[in-house]
Amino acid sequence: MSGMYGFVVQQSISDPVAMLNRMLEAIPSPGPMTKHQWAMGEGFAGLGAVHPASIGEPGHFARDLSRGLCCVFDGVMYRDTGASGESLVVSDGARMLLDRYLESGPECLRDINGSFSVAWWDEKARRLVLANDRMGQRLLFFGCRNGAIAFASLLARVMATGLVPPEIDVEAFADLISFEHVVGERTLFKDVQVLPPASILTYEAGRVDIRKYWHIGQIEPHGTYDERRLDELEDLFRKAVRRSIRPDLTMAIDLTGGLDSRCILAAAANMQLRFVAHTGGQPDSTDVVFAQQAAAVAGAEHVFEPVGPEKVAEWLVPMVRYQGGIISTLHSHPCQHFEMALPFDASVQGIGINYIRGHWVSPDYLDIHTLPDVRRLFKHKMQSNTARHLDLGEIWTPEFQAIGLQSPSVHLDTLFDQYQEMRDAPVAVLDCISLHERCRKFLNKAILIVRAVREVYYPYFDHDLIMALASIPMSERVTHQIQIDLIRRFFPQLLDVPSAKTLVPFSASPTRMWMTQKCWVARRRVSGMLNLPDSTPAKVPNHYYSRWIRNEMRPMLVDLLYNPEAAFRAYLRWDKVEVLLDQHFSSRANWEHLVAALSVFEIAHRLWVNP
Numbered sequence: 001m002s003g004m005y006g007f008v009v010q011q012s013i014s015d016p017v018a019m020l021n022r023m024l025e026a027i028p029s030p031g032p033m034t035k036h037q038w039a040m041g042e043g044f045a046g047l048g049a050v051h052p053a054s055i056g057e058p059g060h061f062a063r064d065l066s067r068g069l070c071c072v073f074d075g076v077m078y079r080d081t082g083a084s085g086e087s088l089v090v091s092d093g094a095r096m097l098l099d100r101y102l103e104s105g106p107e108c109l110r111d112i113n114g115s116f117s118v119a120w121w122d123e124k125a126r127r128l129v130l131a132n133d134r135m136g137q138r139l140l141f142f143g144c145r146n147g148a149i150a151f152a153s154l155l156a157r158v159m160a161t162g163l164v165p166p167e168i169d170v171e172a173f174a175d176l177i178s179f180e181h182v183v184g185e186r187t188l189f190k191d192v193q194v195l196p197p198a199s200i201l202t203y204e205a206g207r208v209d210i211r212k213y214w215h216i217g218q219i220e221p222h223g224t225y226d227e228r229r230l231d232e233l234e235d236l237f238r239k240a241v242r243r244s245i246r247p248d249l250t251m252a253i254d255l256t257g258g259l260d261s262r263c264i265l266a267a268a269a270n271m272q273l274r275f276v277a278h279t280g281g282q283p284d285s286t287d288v289v290f291a292q293q294a295a296a297v298a299g300a301e302h303v304f305e306p307v308g309p310e311k312v313a314e315w316l317v318p319m320v321r322y323q324g325g326i327i328s329t330l331h332s333h334p335c336q337h338f339e340m341a342l343p344f345d346a347s348v349q350g351i352g353i354n355y356i357r358g359h360w361v362s363p364d365y366l367d368i369h370t371l372p373d374v375r376r377l378f379k380h381k382m383q384s385n386t387a388r389h390l391d392l393g394e395i396w397t398p399e400f401q402a403i404g405l406q407s408p409s410v411h412l413d414t415l416f417d418q419y420q421e422m423r424d425a426p427v428a429v430l431d432c433i434s435l436h437e438r439c440r441k442f443l444n445k446a447i448l449i450v451r452a453v454r455e456v457y458y459p460y461f462d463h464d465l466i467m468a469l470a471s472i473p474m475s476e477r478v479t480h481q482i483q484i485d486l487i488r489r490f491f492p493q494l495l496d497v498p499s500a501k502t503l504v505p506f507s508a509s510p511t512r513m514w515m516t517q518k519c520w521v522a523r524r525r526v527s528g529m530l531n532l533p534d535s536t537p538a539k540v541p542n543h544y545y546s547r548w549i550r551n552e553m554r555p556m557l558v559d560l561l562y563n564p565e566a567a568f569r570a571y572l573r574w575d576k577v578e579v580l581l582d583q584h585f586s587s588r589a590n591w592e593h594l595v596a597a598l599s600v601f602e603i604a605h606r607l608w609v610n611p
Contacts, residue, residue: 005049044126089243116137132198145164156324166609197212254348315336321607353483355431365478368427560599
């Protein structure tokens, strides 16, 4: 499994190598792995890095013996120039970061573009420094207790040290029910957190200090979106795609029927890069059908990965183990990558595009000019369907009712306060939270799993591209227009392939697209009111998982959730929860998000609290 891990203790332990091995073995490796480990002889610290052997050795470990410095690195760093066909990825990331650290300390990260986490250990000062890239694309978990700290790219490796007690954070459990993911830096465990984006953590003499070295709110939006701006974005997007599609690996663009991955496909085809297109799902789903059409138009080989219900229940436990329980989902099919011999080493994802088009912002919102109004809208956007349609006060036991109801609101306020000084219009706050919170957590619901066997890259998270977009006022990018303009320049024929969401080509007029979307919304509402089957276009995985949960996955979920010893019964009223579960599994109501939240919590509890 790609990632890094390590620990520092104030009082030495007898076998630091055994500690590192426990961390490594907490996540089973589905294939050949390359690992690097180092442990301080006196037993005060240890560092490690591991990645699939199939993606080569891009330099995850470096050490300077004369200065007593060690560095482990997870991810990639990009350089700006390279000959045609040459990779724009730095070949030895750990060595470069070690040298930069010696020159200017962790502030060196201000000038580095990439997708990474890094750890530096100074033996002489007994100082650990952890940091990540500006977007914080790769989650880094850390736990601190009793003069010891453990960190890892995966929660399971932190818990394997035994340095952090597995004490449930009930407030985080409330987040899982209310928002489908744990908000901010929390995890399901009180003493384990996630490093915020663009942050530097220093651990010295038993104390933790965290500071941000960059914030997207520092960028001043200006001007309008015009031809000059489009020229700039075209150049940056070309570079971002070329950085992501490495010539030294067999690359796949994860293609859907939407616009996000299609824009990447258009740029890659235009530059004649070497890649295949890849889509997972059911053969009759709109995503698969239109992805196949788009690949054919671009002249790209298409790899179809069938996703079925045969083993999804078996994959729920591995899914939670890899994701760390911070996301409420039952979409476990990425575990299929462990077993399928797919013909590529790494994939390119369209995640992160939300920032280009203002994912949580529509033209209607541009009339909102006060932060209190944005805050109310923000809370509505964050809520799960369970929280919107259920009186949560009824399901919490009296002992935990105050925590269950109040803490999610407090967490949202804290999160919102970090962004309320944005220089753009107030609604830009929504977009930044979508970028740093929603995108960052939800991209990992599949990526943390897939990275066990193949690397993953995100062109839309390229720092240079994000900074250029942040300088365009929100009012200029609340539609798909930028992406459509880019495709029109790269490969206009791809706009003639219909959208999986509307079944209308992107080359259609804005009026036709708008009317079609409104029509689908109306049909969905009428179907819901009359209890009729949803006739809107079916998309994988949501459409099929909703059916599988009540059929193929049902025995496993029933065994898990109706168990008299279920851990969530200590916090929730079983008489109320049982009614909701009965309604869901009998198809009288849809409480899928609640089922997912309880399942993830229960599996996490069994993995790390009561094995």
